[in-house]
Amino acid sequence: MSNRRFLLVRRPNGMPVPEDFSLRDEAVPQPAPGSIIVKNYFASLDPAQRGWMDDAPSYMPPIRLGDPVRATTVGRVHGSANKDFAVGDWVVGLNAIEEYSIVAPGGFTSKIDVSGVPSPSYFLSALGAVGLTAYFGLLEGGNPQAGETVLVSAAAGAVGSVVGQIAKIKGCRAIGIAGGATKCRRLIADYGFDVAIDYRNKTVEQLSAEIAAAAPGGANIVFENVGGDILDAALMNLALQARIVLCGLISEYNSPHGKTGARNIWQLIVKRATMRGFLIADYVPRFAEGGAQIAQWIAQKRLRVDEHTVTGIENAYDAFMLLFKGGNDGKLLLKIA
Amino acid sequence: MSNRRFLLVRRPNGMPVPEDFSLRDEAVPQPAPGSIIVKNYFASLDPAQRGWMDDAPSYMPPIRLGDPVRATTVGRVHGSANKDFAVGDWVVGLNAIEEYSIVAPGGFTSKIDVSGVPSPSYFLSALGAVGLTAYFGLLEGGNPQAGETVLVSAAAGAVGSVVGQIAKIKGCRAIGIAGGATKCRRLIADYGFDVAIDYRNKTVEQLSAEIAAAAPGGANIVFENVGGDILDAALMNLALQARIVLCGLISEYNSPHGKTGARNIWQLIVKRATMRGFLIADYVPRFAEGGAQIAQWIAQKRLRVDEHTVTGIENAYDAFMLLFKGGNDGKLLLKIA
Numbered sequence: 042m043s044n045r046r047f048l049l050v051r052r053p054n055g056m057p058v059p060e061d062f063s064l065r066d067e068a069v070p071q072p073a074p075g076s077i078i079v080k081n082y083f084a085s086l087d088p089a090q091r092g093w094m095d096d097a098p099s100y101m102p103p104i105r106l107g108d109p110v111r112a113t114t115v116g117r118v119h120g121s122a123n124k125d126f127a128v129g130d131w132v133v134g135l136n137a138i139e140e141y142s143i144v145a146p147g148g149f150t151s152k153i154d155v156s157g158v159p160s161p162s163y164f165l166s167a168l169g170a171v172g173l174t175a176y177f178g179l180l181e182g183g184n185p186q187a188g189e190t191v192l193v194s195a196a197a198g199a200v201g202s203v204v205g206q207i208a209k210i211k212g213c214r215a216i217g218i219a220g221g222a223t224k225c226r227r228l229i230a231d232y233g234f235d236v237a238i239d240y241r242n243k244t245v246e247q248l249s250a251e252i253a254a255a256a257p258g259g260a261n262i263v264f265e266n267v268g269g270d271i272l273d274a275a276l277m278n279l280a281l282q283a284r285i286v287l288c289g290l291i292s293e294y295n296s297p298h299g300k301t302g303a304r305n306i307w308q309l310i311v312k313r314a315t316m317r318g319f320l321i322a323d324y325v326p327r328f329a330e331g332g333a334q335i336a337q338w339i340a341q342k343r344l345r346v347d348e349h350t351v352t353g354i355e356n357a358y359d360a361f362m363l364l365f366k367g368g369n370d371g372k373l374l375l376k377i378a
Numbered sequence: 379m380s381n382r383r384f385l386l387v388r389r390p391n392g393m394p395v396p397e398d399f400s401l402r403d404e405a406v407p408q409p410a411p412g413s414i415i416v417k418n419y420f421a422s423l424d425p426a427q428r429g430w431m432d433d434a435p436s437y438m439p440p441i442r443l444g445d446p447v448r449a450t451t452v453g454r455v456h457g458s459a460n461k462d463f464a465v466g467d468w469v470v471g472l473n474a475i476e477e478y479s480i481v482a483p484g485g486f487t488s489k490i491d492v493s494g495v496p497s498p499s500y501f502l503s504a505l506g507a508v509g510l511t512a513y514f515g516l517l518e519g520g521n522p523q524a525g526e527t528v529l530v531s532a533a534a535g536a537v538g539s540v541v542g543q544i545a546k547i548k549g550c551r552a553i554g555i556a557g558g559a560t561k562c563r564r565l566i567a568d569y570g571f572d573v574a575i576d577y578r579n580k581t582v583e584q585l586s587a588e589i590a591a592a593a594p595g596g597a598n599i600v601f602e603n604v605g606g607d608i609l610d611a612a613l614m615n616l617a618l619q620a621r622i623v624l625c626g627l628i629s630e631y632n633s634p635h636g637k638t639g640a641r642n643i644w645q646l647i648v649k650r651a652t653m654r655g656f657l658i659a660d661y662v663p664r665f666a667e668g669g670a671q672i673a674q675w676i677a678q679k680r681l682r683v684d685e686h687t688v689t690g691i692e693n694a695y696d697a698f699m700l701l702f703k704g705g706n707d708g709k710l711l712l713k714i715a
Contacts, residue, residue, distance in 0.1 A: 302641035309655030318646030
């Protein structure tokens with residue numbers, strides 16, 4: 042029995058290439074006293090992982106070269122030297138893209154009850170960081186009021202699609218920005234957005250004009266996942282006292298030329314608007330509350346959460362790259378076992 | 379008797395040049411019913427005026443070509459067709475750089491009591507938008523707590539020098555960024571900053587390293603007047619939950635190449651920080667409260683407000699340009715009468 046691990050062996054320069062990684066076969070570890078061994082069934086693939094590959098000051102240390110790529114995983118306890126975990130327990134935690142993870146006490150791993158969900162993978166999507174980021178990001182970061190307009194970038198993505206649906210549940214108008222006609226159709230048909238805007242092949246001015254047409258009074262809330270031109274166009278269409286929830290900046294994670302940031306922040310002064318950085322880790326104490334609400338909305342068929350699953354750890358690189366090509370429909374997952 | 383007026387005759391492309399303006403001699407106007415004629419004694423010269431010269435969507439309409447350059451002025455009522463104003467009353471209001479302004483009812487003009495101040499010009503500096511911007515911007519926008527670190531850009535400027543002093547009054551550590559050794563000395567000697575950093579001839583990385591050395595735990599509050607490299611360096615040195623009060627972006631007002639904005643906004647996510655646009659106009663209902671507190675601090679000699687006065691409306695252009703050359707020491711005023 043072996044443990045295949047997807048290692049980071051070189052820091053990507055811009056867009057990651059296959060040579061930045063290596064799939065290594067190692068022995069399955071034994072649990073040290075107090076530790077457990079988790080057999081990973083699903084690994085979450087997220088834009089944030091790209092940031093962890095850089096040697097830059099962030100909210101977590103960079104992934105060390107030679108270590109497997111850090112990832113939240115769902116799996117089962119394979120071996121236990123900890124009285125709180127029994128072999129066979131389902132768990133979720135911050136582990137890595139590898140078949141078996143060793144988890145020391147005090148890690149982020151916690152037991153989950155998978156009996157009520159269609160798949161254990163839900164703890165990486167609807168009931169995981171994705172659903173909770175949408176929930177707390179929009180509600181706490183944006184404070185939406187009925188009748189307000191919510192503008193969402195990467196709106197067909199894992200987080201964006203949930204943000205739009207929660208905006209609608211809260212009585213807001215939802216405008217989604219996505220790439221391509223297919224995704225734009227899904228925004229309306231699958232996720233209930235009021236307006237879908239295709240950003241492809243448009244200048245900041247053209248995109249800004251389309252947002253203005255869709256939201257003549259401006260956006261009260263911008264839920265930003267992309268940055269760059271899309272954020273610049275959003276900044277030109279703020280309502281007074283607008284709130285920008287800065288959740289991600291996927292457009293610049295692979296830029297070898299440095300960061301673009303936001304060029305039109307002067308509009309924050311003009312509109313007395315706020316741009317606030319959001320990180321789901323701050324809401325760990327409220328995960329149960331958020332998860333319960335999301336589960337209820339799903340049960341009521343008011344919320345739809347899609348998963349896009351790629352099977353096989355040997356496909357980890359190709360799967361990860363889908364994030365930066367807009368190639369995934371729904372939360373991107375790697376099925377490992 | 380004539381009325382010299384400093385007109386905007388062409389929209390500046392980048393840095394304003396003398397040909398963008400014209401000093402015109404016109405007849406002194408007569409007050410229409412309900413209006414007053416104000417003889418302007420002092421005009422306030424502010425970076426915001428540069429923004430009003432552009433044809434861009436902002437919180438106020440652009441100055442129309444052929445109109446005098448909009449400015450807050452202090453003056454006396456020269457003619458009145460309004461029962462609330464008598465000839466000789468001192469007033470402050472949003473008028474223009476001209477010897478006489480006609481003020482219609484409902485304008486921003488209000489009567490002031492100049493008996494308790496060293497000069498009526500104080501209503502354009504300590505007790506005007508400058509003092510009130512520092513007061514409300516820092517206290518409401520930044521919410522400083524004793525022991526926190528406040529980083530101020532353009533710290534020797536009219537607003538910045540007051541921000542630093544109020545930060546000290548509130549028990550904070552104040553770090554000021556200014557251009558040149560003379561200004562840096564004044565930050566310490568005149569305004570009580572704990573640390574002065576000279577930004578001149580430094581890269582973002584060098585500036586960031588100096589801020590890091592002065593504030594190893596990061597800045598809890600950034601009071602931003604400049605933007606560009608200085609804001610980028612500040613963004614790399616935020617404490618968790620930092621608040622950036624975005625008050626001005628003087629570095630880009632004259633840029634003919636479009637806006638730089640903020641390149642390092644990814645740090646807002648890393649530090650879960652907030653960048654909030656601030657405009658003093660929102661605080662008009664609380665001006666009396668702020669003005670009273672500032673006047674008290676001045677009387678107690680806890681707050682020093684410097685004025686830099688240029689005399690003569692014929693020097694309006696040269697005076698205005700001091701703002702962009704860092705040439706003024708204290709609040710820049712044009713003495714007209």
